[in-house]
Amino acid sequence: MRLKNKLNQNKFKFVLIILLISLFVSFFNGIHKNRTLAKMNEDYKLSDTYQQESLVERARFVTKRDGEVTIVVLGSSVTFGKGATEAQPVWGNLLEADLNGIDGIKVEVINHGYSGYSTADLISKHKIEAVIKDNPDIIIFELCLINNNRYPQNDMEQTKADIQWIMARFSEELPDTLVILQTANPTLYNDVFLKEGKVTYNQYNNEIAAFVKAQHWPFIDTxxxxxxxxxxxxxxxxxxxxxxxxxxxxxxxxxFELLKERLEVPIKTLH
Structure with a gap:
């Protein structure tokens, strides 16, 4: 009995030693990996490529660093894909397929498009937190102006405040994430004053585009x-x-074709 207990104790000690060694190795491997990633990031930010960085160049660097790029597309139903078909998909799907066809890039696009949502809805219904949780490398934020403009129309100054708040959250929680803003497609309501609306969709787009450009955020005026x-x-x-x-x-x-034309353009020139 004593011999059996002693054997069990020795077995336990052996397992414990193996576990401690594994934890020790994992800990130092983790430190080495973090130092390697930090050095890669530092070298990249000091490179000539970074000075003229495009979305494609960012995607290629992240693929080299992490093995895959996570892109979140955020916005309303025209980001979600209402009106698209399997044969003719939404622009985010086309973007994923195109980038995955470029040498040295592997991409996953996560769709955070919400039908009927305004910028206020994205905030109040915690959709910004959902994006942050995905920890994306790149965000393409369609500004939901189709819904901010209608039924009822959101106050223009409040929309600006919403966008400012969302961008501040991204900057705080995702400081290394590239965020590109864009407007959405024209509609048959471009020049129509909707019920309870003070401006047309066209006027709404003009003012918000001017506001975004004044902040010097990367911007595509779709x-x-x-x-x-x-x-x-x-x-x-x-x-x-x-x-x-x-x-x-x-x-x-x-x-998508208009977006594609800008994938290799320096991000700092997008406005």
């Missing part, structure tokens, strides 16, 4: 870019819409 492209192609707005508001497959494809 609304005006799509209008210009439609004029250039001599195609009517409703050709690109599934209904009065949401793009169809062709609309989402145009949206």
């Amino acid at each position: 609304y005006h870019l799509m209008l210009s492209k439609m004029k250039e192609q001599q195609l009517p707005l409703d050709y690109f819409l599934a209904d009065d508001v949401h793009p169809n497959g062709d609309g989402y494809h145009m949206w």
Whole structure:
């Protein structure tokens, strides 16, 4: 009996020693990994590439560092993909497929698009916290102006305050995350004063675009870019819409193509 107890004690001590060794190795491996990542980040921020960094270059660096890039697309139903189809998907899906086709880049796009949501809804319903929890490397934030503008129209100054609050949260909680803001597509309500609305959707986009540019945040003015492209192609707005508001497959494809044109442009020139 005593011999058996002694053998059990020795076995326990052996297991404990192995466990302590494993923890010791894991601890120092973790320290080494953190130091390696910190050095990679430091070297990258001192590089010429970082000085003229584009979204593609950021994605390539993060892939090299972590093995995969996490991109969150945040916004309303036109980020979620209402009006898209499997054959003609929403712009975020097209972005994921395109970036994964570039050598040295591996991407996962997480969709945080919410139908009917305004910027106030994103805040009050804790959707910003959900994005932070995903700890993305890149965020592309569609500003929900389609919903801020209608039923009832959100006060313009409050919308600016909402955007400022969201960006401050991202800056505080995700200081190393690249955040790019963008407007959404034109709709059939561009120049219509909606019930209880003081400005049109076009006027709303103009003022918010000017506000975002004044903050020097990376910005893609999808609304005006799509209008210009439609004029250039001599195609009517409703050709690109599934209904009065949401793009169809062709609309989402145009949206993505305009985004794609800016994937290799220096981020600091996006405005």
